[in-house]
Amino acid sequence: MNLKEEILNLKEEKNALIVAHLYQCDEIQEIADIVGDSYFLSKKAMESNKELIIFCGVKFMAESAKILSPNKKILIPSNTTTCPMADMALVNRLEVLKDKHPNAKVVSYINSNLDIKALSDVCVTSSSAINILNNIDSDEIIFLPDRNLGGYLAEQLPNKKFTLYPGFCPTHERIEKNEIMELKDKYPKYPILVHPECNKEVRDLADYIGSTSELINYSASSTADGFIVVTEEGVFYEMKLKSPNKTFIPTKTGMICPNMKKISLNNLYNCLKNEEFEIHIDEELRVRAHKALENMHLLSV
Known part of the structure; x- marks a missing residue:
């Protein structure tokens, strides 16, 4: 039995819900019950009839889930996933x-x-x-x-x-105007999709500015066949899932949130098996x- 099967079996055995943010690794997004932006996931955890929630994201997200669902057991697979x-x-x-x-x-x-x-x-x-x-x-x-x-x-x-x-956000802040201009010259027909956490010079070059989910939905509904995507690269998984025939160009400066990528299948398995790293907050x-x-x-x- 492989690790994915073991996680799925444990999830059924413990009647747990696995939610994952869009910046998580592909393999985590693939195995999650629900994938989305942070607050969307907290609401879905609250609405679920499951009492055990595994939140694959950074700590403030799992805290938000606990704020909304104080009587549920909220676990996070790694206790070092803070947000800078x-x-x-x-x-x-x-x-x-x-x-x-x-x-x-x-x-x-x-x-x-x-x-x-x-x-x-x-x-x-x-x-x-x-x-x-x-x-x-x-x-x-x-x-x-x-x-x-x-x-x-x-x-x-x-x-x-x-x-x-x-x-x-250090991941979005590091992207500079010149890099986007180079990509625009190379792919002049591709709309530039930018998250508002980028600096003003980068935002001013955008064809569309939006939240993570909004960028994904825009790329799916647009008639364009390719996009320059200026946000954390985890979104490419969902973008390609919704638009397999479209091209998505990342920045040369890798937009990877290291804390989001700390959660692995092994972390997730251990979290489920041992029910470790529970979120506790002051009432x-x-x-x-x-x-x-x-x-x-x-x-x-």
Whole structure:
């Protein structure tokens, strides 16, 4: 029996649900029950009748699942999968910003840790942010942790005054304008698809800017037969699955999140077998963070 079969047998035996983020390795996405963006997976875990959830992603994602499903057992196959961008947002620095801007609403990207969500008025995803920000009853916004996504939102919403926390995603931040220009010269007919976590110079070259799922859906529905894709390379698995006859060009500077790639089939097997690396969170922080997630639903209509 191979490792995949053993994982599937264990999953059935323990009545578990395996969810995987779109940046995971191909073999993890292939074996997962549900693949998607981080908050989508947390909602699916909550809606499932399974009480044991294996979350293949980085820690803040598994925390979000636990915020929504406090009575479920949430496991993560590797306990070293932190998110560098989420870890840049520090409570004491956010409190300083709140003191400086007492009338501002704190809006945190879903890619943030529990303690930051607990101090936020509302959380947003990259796809829901504009709608939510339009519905917030304040013209002043403190946005964290990603300055690039925050800058993109500020461009779309000139009526709002943004204070941006200086965090960023190292995987998206390292891509520079010149590299995209070279690809554009080489593949002039291919639309450029860019995640808003990229810097402004790169975003300005994009034919389409969107969340991970939005980029995948755009490539599937577009009549173009090829794309220059400027986001984490895990998305290529789903893009090729939905559009096997299309061409997807990565950046020469590899866009690979090392923490997302820490989870292997062996990690997943051990996690299921031993039920290790359970997510535990402080209940007071969970309740406060849940309010920010609840507001995300209320303000997105």
